Amino acid sequence: MEQTFSEVISSIPWGIVAPLLVIQSILLIVALVDWFRIESTNGPKWVWLIIILFFNIPGPILYFLIGRRNDG
């Protein structure tokens, strides 16, 4: 039952998981870059940083959908 950390890491099928991780990271980075450059968001800006960072996939998507001001 007990597995070492390296055993767990090597048991993950990276060929399958890696592309999804890469895509997800791109999404996260783009959202962060945009968050830094944008002047103001819908609602407090720092809240959106927390949402982007801590809600893995839906966070950045929600930021782009709702957080960015559509009229600015």
Next chain:
Amino acid sequence: MQWMTLFQKETLENWRNFKWLWVPITFILVAALDPVTTHYLPVILEKSGELPEGAILDLPTPTPPEAFLLSFGQLNLLGVAVVLLMTMGIIAAERKSGVTELILVKPVSYTAYITAKWASTLVLIFFSLFLGLLTSWYYVNILYGDLAFSIMIGSFFLYSVWITFVLTISIFMNVFFKTPGLVGFLSVALIILINSLNGLVSRFIDGYPPQINAYIREYVINGSTSGDLWLTLIITLLLIGVLLISSVLIFRKKELAA
């Protein structure tokens, strides 16, 4: 000429606000996650350690077509939601902030203004949908077994008709109201209503737009469809045309009155 200028302006805007990046990525994740997690579900359940000792898990493995169809289930929920939320302010917000007036004081036709917005969003959505389905197809082939590439292409074309219908409803709502939130809410409500009436309406008439999803299911599993697929497609395309033309007409009337 003028239409191309407006189209390019919209496409440029979609670059500047990163839509060309995050919409395709969202569609890829939405379409690919379900086939992948379903494949690893037994492992995930085992590793999460919530099961009592000696519990036997006997989950049926989906066939490749079934696994591919999981993507459409997610697209119908999250993909449609993304399209509707993304476009809820596409015209409404511009009317509210006055950008529309800035554009329309110049000799810009109302038809070009609406259809350029519609077309540029459509290109973006088709591109994203294709990438999403391609990723899903790739994972299904690796994890579940062979699925013909032509099935992916065929279902992409069928689903793009449905997603065009969804987008056109959102554009139609945009013309009526100036508040993006209200537009989003009403389009979501309308799509849910149209979908939930599917069972009832399909019993009496053929060619109701949401039936496309049933045809996609049939096509992916059997490789062919029975019944009036073409009738459904033609009626849906006609409805898209009617919605688009009435959007332009209503928009013109409202803007001239304002």
